[in-house]
Amino acid sequence: MALADDRKRIMPMPEDRVSPRGQQLAYPEAVLLVDPINPDLRGEVDDKYQYSCENQYNNVHGWISFDPPIGFWQITPSDEFRTGGPVKQNLTSHVGPTMLAMFLSGHYAGDDLTPKFMTGEYWKKVHGPVFMYLNSSWDGSNPTLLWKDAKVQMMIEKESWPYYFALSDDFQKTEQRGRISGRLLVRDRYLHDADLYGTSAYVGLALPGDVGSWQRECKGYQFWCRAHDGGSFSIRNIVAGDYNLYAWVPGFIGDYKLDAKLTISSGDDIYLGDLVYEPPRDGPTMWEIGIPDRSASEFYVPDPNPNYVNRLYINHPDRFRQYGLWERYAELYPDGDLVYTIGQSDYTTDWFFAQVNRRTDQSTYQPTTWQIKFNLDSVSPNSTYKFRVALASSANAELQVRFNNQDRTAPHFTTGLIGKDNTIARHGIHALYWLFNIDVSGAWLVQGMNTIYLKQPRNQSPFQGLMYDYLRMEGPSGS
Structure with missing residues (x-):
């Protein structure tokens, strides 16, 4: 299977996903290969969500057979009929060998990307065409060159768009x-x-x-x-x-x-x-965490549990696509939740990529509260500061924010229950983008050390949680 220069691998067989060869993990799509037909794959995890791809890069994917040396490819020259924009993630290929042409999908988004129609509402849209390409290498040359040829054909198809041969009046030339x-x-x-x-x-x-x-x-x-x-x-x-x-x-x-x-x-x-x-801005930056790029990829992504590894993503830029990373949080923070100190901590090593629930036993999960500590030399008690929180993902989660009072019954700010993108379980690093601009009264702050408490209180599932994109505290306007 091949879907990018650095995302190519020998895949298991459909039989490998069924007991006794395969063992289902936390959900049906994820299977541990216990006794696969290809012994080189023993101990790996197979999960179709590990091969998701953003629309902007999802132009060609498919399969190579080594004997005989043939390739079978799906080329999508234009994203115009796909939903959710260029960074929306969709499935590509998985065990089968299966290739998917995704036109509409709620994956990494939830019900927001399910079309809804009023009674009698008129709607028409052209999906595709999608180009199926087969190539071969009968001269005995390296079959992996078929992937390079498929990429060349993809560029030809992109330049040929919109296709001239479509007869429908609804497909504009x-x-x-x-x-x-x-x-x-x-x-x-x-x-x-x-x-x-x-x-x-x-x-x-x-x-x-x-x-x-x-x-x-x-x-x-x-x-x-x-x-x-x-x-x-x-x-x-x-x-x-x-x-x-x-x-x-x-x-x-x-x-x-x-x-x-x-x-x-x-x-x-x-x-x-x-x-x-003119991006949102009220005052000067006092401190910031992360990079505003709608992704949590710059934060700390742990190594996977060695018992649940997809070897493709070892030392790979997409290391977040490993199975079970949500379980690593409790292992890395066994005695307390994450505490991040401005001026001392490093978000690439000290900010876990997802705020997930803490597993306490086989079926019980505990909410987590993260802390941001920062020092103020002085405070303007009658002024308003601004705390901006950009989320890269939310899965049936809530963000509660409290300033200098963890036990305050009502949070100073809450998002309420938001998001159904299921990104944590589906090995993503972002989904729908959320931006919250929180007014912070100077009376909530103190001269010296301050603490912001970020609580995610929903704890019915290990997959409920948040991914942060970027956090910034701004001083009062004009300061």
């Missing part, structure tokens, strides 16, 4: 589509006096909606690109219709939305000029 371009700038006067370039920004069109609504949108088409170093962007082959333009910039919190609705007509080439995004 190149001349029926439109194009937009422009430049995105970022304005944060606490960082720089001049506007910054929106380098590597995600810029896209989706159905009209609220700011950030594109990640929960699942009825229309979406068209995305990455901005260049100077913030310039260009999106072509846009299906005619009404859209909002959305964007978000790695390195900055929040979402951008162009106020005006865009109507794309056949043959349009619209230049939008300079667009300026």
Whole structure:
């Protein structure tokens, strides 16, 4: 099976997933290979969710047979009909050999990405086409070269999109589509006096909606690109219709939305000029934890339990795709929960990638409360500070925030129960993005050492929990 240059491996057989060869783990998709047909795989975990992939990278995946040397590939030239935007994760291939073309999915999102219709509501959408590609190497050359050939074919198909051969009037050809371009700038006067370039920004069109609504949108088409170093962007082959333009910039919190609705007509080439995004900001940064990139990947991801390993992800950038990492928290923090001290701790080693429940016995789990400690030389008691918390994932969880009083009955802030993305169990490192901007009264703070208590109180399952993207405390406005 192959789905990326660094995600290729010999896979087990379907029989290996059934007792006595396989042993089901915490849920049916995850199986420990006890006595696989291929003995080299003994002791590994097989789970289809370990091979999920973001839409933006999910262009080609498939299988190689070594004898005879043939390849069977699925190529998806365009993401326009997929839901949830470029970083939405979907399944690819798994034991079978099975290949999936995912058009609609609630994985890593929950019910938010299930289309809902009113009685009599009109809806029409074209899914695909998807290109199936077979290649061979009958001259005896290295069969793994079939993967390289499949990637070349993928680029050919992307350049051929939209396909000319589709006869349906609902599948618009190149001349029926439109194009937009422009430049995105970022304005944060606490960082720089001049506007910054929106380098590597995600810029896209989706159905009209609220700011950030594109990640929960699942009825229309979406068209995305990455901005260049100077913030310039260009999106072509846009299906005619009404859209909002959305964007978000790695390195900055929040979402951008162009106020005006865009109507794309056949043959349009619209230049939008300079667009300026002003990310949420009230005061100077007092301290921050993490990187605002909508992922928890920069935080500490532990080594897996050696009894539950997928060898593909040992020393791999996607080390978070190992089974059972949620159990490692209690092993690493046996006597108390995580305490992070600003100025001393390092988020790459001292901030666990997910706030999960603590396992106390075979079927009981205990809520966890993390602490952030920080020192203030002085406090403005009549001023308002701002605590910004960006979440990369929430699975039937709640975030309660208390300042300097862990025993306070009512938290100073709570999200309430949010999220059904199940990312912890599905070996993801992000799902839907949440941003919470919390007003902090200066009366809640003290001169000297302060503590913020982050509690996740829902404890019915090991898979309930949060993944943080980024946390920032800002001083009072104008300070």
